[in-house]
Amino acid sequence: MAIVEMKKISLVALKSDMDRILKVFQVLGNVEAIETKVEDAEGFVKQTLSESALKKDVPLFDISHVSRALATLKRYGNKKKPLGYKHALSADKAREIEQKTEVLHDVVLKCQGIDDKLSEIRSGKTRLNNLIAQTDPWKALDMPIKEAKDTKETKVLLGTVGKEVSDAFDRSLIESLNACWFQRLGETRDDSCYILMYHKEFDKEAAILLKESGFNKTSFTGFEGTPKDAIENYTKQIEAYDEQAVEVVKRAEALFAHIDDLEILYDLLAIKQDRNTQTEKLLKTREAFYLKGYAPAKDEVIIRDKLASITDAFRIDFEHIGHDEVYPVAFKNPAVVRPFEIITKLYSMPKHTSIDSNIYMAPFFFTFFGIMLGDAAYGLIMAVLGTYFTIKLKLKGDGARMGWLLTLLGIATLIWGAVFGSWFGDGGARIGIAPIWFDPMTNPMLMLGLCFGLGLIQIFTGMGIKAWINIKRGLYLDAIFDQGLWYMLLIGLMLMVTPVSAVGGYMAIIGAVGLVLTQGRSQKTILSKFASGLLSLYNISAYLSDVLSYSRLFALGLATAVIGIVFNQLGAMLGASWITFIFALLILFIGHLFNIAVSVLGAFVHSSRLQYIEFFGKFFEGGGKAFRPLDIKTKFTEVLEEEAI
Amino acid sequence: MESGQILAIVGVALSVGLAGIGSAIGVGIAGQGGAGVVSEDPDKFGSVLALQALPGTQGIYGLLIGFLILFRTNFMGGMAEVSPEAGWMLLFGALPIGIVGLFSAIAQGKASAASIGLIAKRPEEFGKALIFPAIVETYAVLAFLASFLVVWFVRL
Numbered sequence: 001m002a003i004v005e006m007k008k009i010s011l012v013a014l015k016s017d018m019d020r021i022l023k024v025f026q027v028l029g030n031v032e033a034i035e036t037k038v039e040d041a042e043g044f045v046k047q048t049l050s051e052s053a054l055k056k057d058v059p060l061f062d063i064s065h066v067s068r069a070l071a072t073l074k075r076y077g078n079k080k081k082p083l084g085y086k087h088a089l090s091a092d093k094a095r096e097i098e099q100k101t102e103v104l105h106d107v108v109l110k111c112q113g114i115d116d117k118l119s120e121i122r123s124g125k126t127r128l129n130n131l132i133a134q135t136d137p138w139k140a141l142d143m144p145i146k147e148a149k150d151t152k153e154t155k156v157l158l159g160t161v162g163k164e165v166s167d168a169f170d171r172s173l174i175e176s177l178n179a180c181w182f183q184r185l186g187e188t189r190d191d192s193c194y195i196l197m198y199h200k201e202f203d204k205e206a207a208i209l210l211k212e213s214g215f216n217k218t219s220f221t222g223f224e225g226t227p228k229d230a231i232e233n234y235t236k237q238i239e240a241y242d243e244q245a246v247e248v249v250k251r252a253e254a255l256f257a258h259i260d261d262l263e264i265l266y267d268l269l270a271i272k273q274d275r276n277t278q279t280e281k282l283l284k285t286r287e288a289f290y291l292k293g294y295a296p297a298k299d300e301v302i303i304r305d306k307l308a309s310i311t312d313a314f315r316i317d318f319e320h321i322g323h324d325e326v327y328p329v330a331f332k333n334p335a336v337v338r339p340f341e342i343i344t345k346l347y348s349m350p351k352h353t354s355i356d357s358n359i360y361m362a363p364f365f366f367t368f369f370g371i372m373l374g375d376a377a378y379g380l381i382m383a384v385l386g387t388y389f390t391i392k393l394k395l396k397g398d399g400a401r402m403g404w405l406l407t408l409l410g411i412a413t414l415i416w417g418a419v420f421g422s423w424f425g426d427g428g429a430r431i432g433i434a435p436i437w438f439d440p441m442t443n444p445m446l447m448l449g450l451c452f453g454l455g456l457i458q459i460f461t462g463m464g465i466k467a468w469i470n471i472k473r474g475l476y477l478d479a480i481f482d483q484g485l486w487y488m489l490l491i492g493l494m495l496m497v498t499p500v501s502a503v504g505g506y507m508a509i510i511g512a513v514g515l516v517l518t519q520g521r522s523q524k525t526i527l528s529k530f531a532s533g534l535l536s537l538y539n540i541s542a543y544l545s546d547v548l549s550y551s552r553l554f555a556l557g558l559a560t561a562v563i564g565i566v567f568n569q570l571g572a573m574l575g576a577s578w579i580t581f582i583f584a585l586l587i588l589f590i591g592h593l594f595n596i597a598v599s600v601l602g603a604f605v606h607s608s609r610l611q612y613i614e615f616f617g618k619f620f621e622g623g624g625k626a627f628r629p630l631d632i633k634t635k636f637t638e639v640l641e642e643e644a645i
Numbered sequence: 646m647e648s649g650q651i652l653a654i655v656g657v658a659l660s661v662g663l664a665g666i667g668s669a670i671g672v673g674i675a676g677q678g679g680a681g682v683v684s685e686d687p688d689k690f691g692s693v694l695a696l697q698a699l700p701g702t703q704g705i706y707g708l709l710i711g712f713l714i715l716f717r718t719n720f721m722g723g724m725a726e727v728s729p730e731a732g733w734m735l736l737f738g739a740l741p742i743g744i745v746g747l748f749s750a751i752a753q754g755k756a757s758a759a760s761i762g763l764i765a766k767r768p769e770e771f772g773k774a775l776i777f778p779a780i781v782e783t784y785a786v787l788a789f790l791a792s793f794l795v796v797w798f799v800r801l
Contacts, residue, residue: 546789548787551790555790598702598705611727613776
């Protein structure tokens with residue numbers, strides 16, 4: 001409905017109460033602390049976290065260590081939990097976890113040990129496998145490597161030449177070196193491996209020949225026996241690593257029992273960390289701290305009462321925010337509209353001085369998405385899935401908004417699909433379900449008319465909102481000149497094709513003349529006033545293209561329907577005997593699943609686009625900063641009592 | 646086989662083929678950018694994939710028009726008579742989505758790749774990133790609509 005009215009708060013209290021006060025704010029979830037400056041309060045100084053009073057409170061371990069330990073344990077097995085399960089976190093449970101801190105610390109350390117050991121094993125195995133791959137081509141060499149060296153009279157070489165030149169290499173060895181013996185031992189990916197012996201007398205010729213063929217000497221390090229023995233040795237080492245890995249996994253398994261506790265610990269630490277980061281924003285003296293921030297004006301009494309219930313050593317002021325001051329923006333809307341806030345957030349938060357347009361945007365988004373997807377069966381599936389997961393996963397905040405948005409859009413799709421008679425493409429029509437209103441494929445002109453009509457309504461609504469913003473700001477003339485005259489002109493032009501064309505004509509002329517006279521009012525000279533007034537009429541084409549843009553409603557709806565029909569047709573061509581019937585079912589299942597995926601994406605993108613460009617373009621003032629209060633964010637648990645955190 | 650029927654099938658080939666080529670190139674361009682971003686931050690896979698998929702719609706529109714022509718001419722059921730004039734009309738009806746699909750998908754792929762870059766730097770601006778490629782798509786949507794109207798209402 002509106003952008004929530006905020007008040008600026010400033011709070012001074014005792015440092016010894018700081019954590020409890022922040023806890024209160026966290027439970028209430030409606031105070032956003034902001035960065036303080038030293039000038040804000042005389043006598044106070046800025047302290048970093050390490051100097052702060054909370055230091056003694058710093059947990060035994062870092063939250064990142066806990067999350068790493070959890071990841072390690074979950075890699076080797078996880079207790080099956082029902083979808084969306086959350087641990088219930090009561091005050092007793094929190095105390096229990098705190099008492100177990102030592103044990104859990106030990107678990108985290110052990111997990112780190114396991115993780116380190118496993119990465120050691122992994123890199124060791126990789127190294128050994130590489131060695132095996134390198135040695136494998138030499139397997140045929142039946143002598144220890146250390147013995148493959150020069151004797152008094154002969155030269156012994158181990159090395160490779162490129163595969164494609166190896167035949168030529170063989171030939172030239174035979175032809176040009178008299179006292180020589182060689183053997184091809186094996187092949188790597190690109191090269192052939194050789195052992196080569198010749199009499200030292202031919203050293204010169206051999207050197208030239210080897211160089212010409214690109215002979216590469218291979219040197220072996222790390223073993224002295226035969227390559228075969230070396231490979232066997234490596235394989236044994238790998239087996240030893242595997243045994244170690246099994247043992248390490250067993251060690252991990254012994255720790256599985258602690259997973260639940262670690263998860264709760266993780267959330268507790270995360271909640272505490274959220275609080276601790278707030279303390280960095282505060283100003284402090286030796287005994288007191290100063291907090292500056294924002295809170296919704298309506299929550300003033302609750303905040304005061306809650307603080308008073310834990311301490312009386314505090315002073316909090318709620319200050320009215322001046323007209324030209326920036327403050328964070330929060331929406332307040334009825335439950336049905338709330339899911340659509342996501343669409344606006346994806347675009348931009350409105351400026352704090354502007355309006356919350358969600359309630360005007362929601363019906364349009366609902367309708368447009370419904371028409372673009374436009375298949376009753378798909379809509380039903382979406383609505384059921386959306387509801388199921390939102391409730392089952394106990395989604396909160398933006399997650400819940402997303403889930404309910406899916407449900408609402410599913411309902412929209414169900415409605416419009418039924419209106420157009422589309423159930424799984426033409427599946428409904430095949431069994432005789434008639435459209436409630438009409439089938440767009442047989443009556444495209446009516447459909448286009450519907451699209452343009454809806455577009456016109458949205459564009460006029462957008463102009464109306466802008467006019468209202470102008471009126472609210474006391475800019476009555478702007479509202480009359482910029483929106484009123486355009487209404488005159490556009491409605492007049494449309495009336496010209498109706499029986500009351502004369503009325504339309506006069507309206508259009510008054511509108512057009514008015515626009516020419518007023519649209520250049522910010523210009524300085526008479527001439528440029530007139531020129532920009534005249535040019536403004538060119539905007540008629542912008543309005544025209546805005547309206548035509550809504551033809552995408554028809555096109556995307558058509559695309560969904562036709563893809564569905566294609567798959568139905570494919571299925572129908574098969575379904576004669578029972579074996580092809582199974583194939584037909586498979587095609588239908590995969591096909592419609594594909595259609596839902598592709599068409600939902602398309603419908604979402606294009607419904608958003610119509611809001612962002614055609615609708616928001618008329619009035620939206622973006623650039624606001626979202627209100628981000630300190631609150632309880634958990635991953636694995638549901639906090640039951642505020643004493644728990 | 647008469648020339649009308651052949652012309653109709655040429656129309657099918659052009660709408661499916663050209664728009665398909667465009668989409669393949671488009672998603673390819675966007676995919677290259679996307680893979681780079683995901684290699685830095687695998688959590689962005691979802692939003693990057695949505696952006697990469699955007700230039701894929703032209704290919705679908707092309708396939709739809711091709712299918713509509715097959716459907717109109719009852720190709721699967723032994724193909725109806727198509728006069729040469731109607732054949733030409735079907736062929737030209739297929740061209741808007743074929744040609745516009747080809748070029749708009751490539752252009753959209755580039756816009757998508759740029760938007761993926763935007764997501765890499767400012768993940769919170771997904772809404773805006775989605776808009777740039779979506780604006781390119783407008784023209785493919787219009788071409789699809791034109792192709793549909795011609796193909797659907799041609800008198801055979």
